[in-house]
Amino acid sequence: MGLFGEEYQADPHPALAELRRDGPVHRVVTPGGVAFWMVTRWAEARQVLADPALSKRQPVDGLPPELQAAMATQMLLRDPPDHTRLRRLVTAAFTARRIEALRPRVEEITDRLVDGLESPGDLIEALAFPLPFEVICELLGVPGDERGAFRGWSNTIILGQFGTAEFTEAIGDLVGYLRGLFDRKRARPTDDLLGALVSAEGDRLSSDELVSMTILLLIAGHETTVNLIGNAVYLLCRHPDQKKRLLDDPGLVPAAIEETLRLASPSATTTYRVTTRPLTLGEVTIPVGEQVLVSLLAVNRDAQRFTAPDVFDVDRVDGGHLAFGHGIHFCLGAPLARMEAQIALGRLLSRHPDVHLTVPWQDLRWRSGLLMHGLTALPITVAAT
Template structure:
């Protein structure tokens, strides 16, 4: 099986298991022809995710000049001390309390989408539930007015999936940069109690986020904030529908086991070696791109007992679905909260829910970084009495 082809996209685990057994790191080439090193074992994955000699900086020179300031300042593409500063400022506004306070909105949006989902005979759970729920929630968090969300959804889809031509990607990024610049200007003039409003006023010893940093942060939160959670919900339903005896009501432990077995992010984002790096018996030269296969590391039998078995009660936690170290996903608590509410309410309303097509007929989204279904037709079954 070739990496990143259709067969791999549908079920990457057999190929990843072969690579993992052969060694902790491998030189591979992406479908786009980009060579990089893929890390497949848990110990080496943790090493890479925490090694300060690996840089997250990525060139933006190929982008139009109008996009570079906002994209170059994104926290995901920065190293300490820049990353430390950005994360400190954002974490001071994106607090556990702010996450908890989203609970009523998540429940309201979930119930509305489930009402709409039940109107179709065999609805697509991805398009009708898994994607719109986290998108609406992140818009609530950021303070995006409901009437302005449709263009953002279209631009975000283009950026994640990739447009028919590079110009489409640039146009989508330009649209989002312009929109968030305008939205932030409006919030400066008329502050609101949302995350963007808090980031505008957040200061640490006089230090504040710049205009470009605010736009870059809004882009990152919107795109990463809903894509990962959408895949988490879709992958969870897919796994649970295939279980002969699934839990009556999915618990937090079920969500964690889904994250381990079917990580919504297939890989980490790129890191670049700034000096030679030895993993196992392989030394990666300086200046090379490295990716961690989260899917492979989370099924490493050296770390997890019987890793291909879905077991919410396993005692060997420590999955890497949200990364590790200083770049650990800032939105992980929100993703867990959304997935828990979504799955609990979905299966409470539709306990007999099942996939409407066999596993081999399902379509998975292509791409290197994400692991999720393009569509999941379901039969909802009879509601409980």
């Protein structure tokens, strides 16, 4: 089985297990001829994610010149000291207090969405997508009547192919919209995350950095959480014994989210890193200038790190998954994603304990591409007690 066909998209784990057995890292070539090294074991993944000799800088040559600066300054594509400065700025605005203050609003949105579920219906469209999308837009301060356009741009950027006309147009439209939104917030300051970042603009944050950071927060702030919520419900529907454990003990919901992050990571892989010196993993030495990524789906099922790694177990005690990364690029939004997913799953099960799939799980379709791991739709039936 290859790494890019329909069979792999439907169930990547047999192919990844074979790679993991053969060694910690493998050279992979995409159908388009792009070569990179894929890390498939947990220990080597931790090594790669924490190694400062692996650079996050990536070229953006496929974009028009007027958009390149806005994308090249993205925090995810920067190394220290630029990354350190940018992360410190957004961390100061993206505080635990600001996130926790969202809890009542997250609960309110979740209750509205869960109470409005149709049966049968699509859980992705009805709950998993709108919840994190509404929350990140409110956190950042995107006006309600302008969110529909952003949803279209985000989907194109996430699912599209870099450098295509459609992708470039979506990036251009989003960048143009954000520059206009910032102008409005400069003229009339707002008490939201973007308002806080706009106030840091100038000697601490350039205009291009502000644009690229916002794109990262907008897209990363909801796309992975959509997959996390969908994957959690999917796993519980496939494992009724584990769903019963949560119904008997709702206090296990946070553990179920962590087990979902391990077993069905919402991000299939990390983003690329580039070697700035030879890197030895196991018996393989990767030369300078090579792209490396970590298969999160593979390393989080490494039997050298996890007991019964292919088993979905909400009582699992051996944690340590890498779904949110590791090192200086550890996901800044992890606390928000966890809170949203825990509230969504808890509210869903309390209102609709009989939630189940309306089609055989083998008929479900997974999103294409190497980066994301989530369902295109999750057809469910609910019957409230």
